[in-house]
Amino acid sequence: MVNRNNHNNNQVPQVVLDPSQNPGSPYFIHSSDNPSATMVNPPLNGKNYNAWARSMKRALVAKNKFRFVNGEIPVPTATDANFEAWDRCNSLIHSWILNSVTTSIANSIVFLENACDAWRDLRDRFTQGDLVRISELHSEISNLKQNSLSVNEYYTELKILLEELENYRPIPQCRCAVPCRCDAIENVKLFREQDNAIRFLLGLNDSFGVVKSQILMSYPLPSIAKVVSLAIQHERQTVTEETGDSLAIVNAAEGKKPYGRGTSANSNYKNTGKFCTHCKKPGHTIEICYRLHGYPTTFNTRYGAQSSSHVNNTGRSYDSSDDQEDDAYSQRAIEEPFTADQYKRIIAMIQQVTTTPKKAPDSNNASVNHVIKSTAYEGETTRHGCSNQEEDWFG
Structure with a gap:
């Protein structure tokens, strides 16, 4: 079995x-x-x-x-x-x-x-769920402004406060035996999200006025995430435009800078791509280098006696003292707008005018003005012209 x-x-x-x-x-x-x-x-x-x-x-x-x-x-x-x-x-x-x-x-x-x-x-x-903390949160949210913060930083601070307030004031849920089928709770959630988006827009700077107007006039109002995205895009566009304007201003300022020593407003010869292998200066070649072949006799400077050693000094080797002398000449040109002879001529003409009795306008005043203008013009010529003995060529 x-x-x-x-x-x-x-x-x-x-x-x-x-x-x-x-x-x-x-x-x-x-x-x-x-x-x-x-x-x-x-x-x-x-x-x-x-x-x-x-x-x-x-x-x-x-x-x-x-x-x-x-x-x-x-x-x-x-x-x-x-x-x-x-x-x-x-x-x-x-x-x-x-x-x-x-x-x-x-x-x-x-x-x-x-x-x-x-x-x-x-x-x-x-846990601080009392009314005191809730009132503090409402005050902090209403006083929060963007100011110097970026859009992302401002939204982060606002979101922290809104979430803490929502933790104290949550949206109630239906607890009826037979759950409601109406959209009341969903509408409450929608209204709260719209209130948060409006509160975010109110705290933005005045530079976002156009964006705020466009968003508030749109129907239905976008979600707060979309609103923040639009504000960030506007911020990025504004920064790009400001950067472009700044570059334009900088370029304009660079274009108005005075030319360097020994150049004129029309030459800008340093951009010719030429370079001298003897004096290590741009704008010319060794074949026409004054430091190697000597300065021409027609090379005029304001300090004729002091710079005479440069003229026709053929074959003199280049050293750093040349640049030091040129710098000294430039400094003196700034400190002394007129030469000693020009000062004497101006003083003599002024004395002549002050000792002469007043008469009808004659040629004396005109001559004085002519001398002053001519001496000033000569000072400007020596200060801005080819006075420093370097790089005064156009080849």
Whole structure:
């Protein structure tokens, strides 16, 4: 007779696995879970609890450990089979919380045994859901302006305040036994988003006036993300135009700069691409270099006696003293607009005019004016003309 219960006798007994070895269990601890790790940054300092709590919740949910702090996993008794696994997870989570707060706050919760108690203590201590904090948020949001901030920086600061206010004033959800099917809640969400977009536009600088008008006149009003995108595009375009205008002003200023020593307004010979291998100066070649072949006799300077050594000094080797002398001549040209002889002529004419009795206008005044103008013209010629003995060629 066949034993029909043979298959029952051959069943393998089920083995109860340790929950800490099951990757899907909240008691499971991965090898990378380090108790000295910092879960969020910046740490809790007493003023950033809402942002810190959200970041910490995300980190604990990712580790499958948030149910230890929100009370869903109760504290087991010492005789429970899962007590050891729970104790390991509790100590790990408590260490993460201690590492994610400042030292002063950590000292106040270090003696709490359960991570759930530490989490609740921080929530009760730093949650500021009172009307005082809500009024402060409304005041900060209304007074927030862009000023010197970029659009992205301004929007980031505004969004932080709006999210904190929304955390204190969340949109209510329908809890009726029979859920409503109307669009009332959706309209409330839409109106709040439009209010946030309008508040963002009001805080922008006056340079965004055109963009603000175009956005406010559009129907329906774009989402706040689209509004921020349009403002950033306008900011980028404005910066590009200002950069172009600045370059134009710089180029215009560069074009009006005076020419260098020994040049005239019409020459600009240094851009000819020629270069002398003897004196190492641009604008000419060694074949016509004055320093090598000598200055011509028609080379006039304001300091004729001092510069006579340069004229017809054929074959004189070039050294740095030449540039020093030229610089000295230029400095004296600035400090002394007239030569000594010109000063004497001007003084003599002035004395002649002051000692002569007043008469009808005659040629004396005209001659004085003529002398002054001529001497001034000569001074300007020597100051701006070919007075410094270098690079006065056009070849």
